[in-house]
Amino acid sequence: MAKPRVVSDDDERRMTVIEHLEELRRVLIISLIAWAVATVIGFLVSGWVLSVVLGPVHQVIGAGKPIYFTGPVDKFFLYFKVGMFTGFILASPVILWQVWTFVAPGLHRNERRFALGFVTSAVLLFALGIGFAFFAMPIALRFLIGFGTSEIQYLPLASSYINFVLILIAIFGVTFELPLAMTMLGVAGIVSARTLSRQRFKFWIGIFAGAAMVTPGVDPVTPTLLALPLIILFEISILVIRALRR
Secondary structure, three states, rough: OOOOOOOOHHHHHOOOOOHHHHHHHHHHHHHHHHHHHHHHHHHOHHHHHHHHHHHHHHHOOOOOOOOEEOOOOOHHHHHHHHHHHHHHHHHHHHHHHHHHHHHHHHHHHHHHHOHHHOOOOOOOHHHHHHHHHHHHHHHHHHHHHHHOOOOOOOOHHHHHHHHHHHHHHHHHHHOOOOHHHHHHHHHOOOOOHHHHOOOHHHHHHHHHHHHHHOOOOOHHHHHHEEEEHHHHHHHHHHHHHHOOOO
């Protein structure tokens, strides 16, 4: 006689494909609404944000020197772009929480208890990446602008500079989530601290190669400034995985 199947909490949380699609739609709608509301706030403070974003180039070319735009609508779109980017950063805790609520039903009970830590760590790491980007930008700009003969002078155009800064901020912010992703894989048992530590030099090479691929430009300074903290975070994540898997 077959034994009756014991229904666990994890079984109860399994959803059909339709339910998954409905949940995904809910996550997307809430995330987009949060981004839209935060974009309004971001646009209202875009002037202050823009002054912060212009800080690195002013450190290089001198404070008070103008940044130019060439089209009559460029300045408005510049503020709007900064507002949207700022809005995404402000809405990121809500978006990350929605991502977690979508992923959590597929996890075991002991894995779901990391919800608050996941969202908090993701926000802090993203903020750390943005902060390090502002530290790295003046160094990279001095190298890029000062490279070559002095007969070729840098004319700072607002659109190209802001695009450079926003891309760099996004790259640093996203890539600084690497240790969190590794830690979650470690908690799930997909990777182990022992394997990561044994293969660390291969991962280091991969980090340097990835940093060179994702950073704008072809200079060696910017990828190095991105790769070095990622290696440090990689080593920290090994220690965290080892501690959590005890």
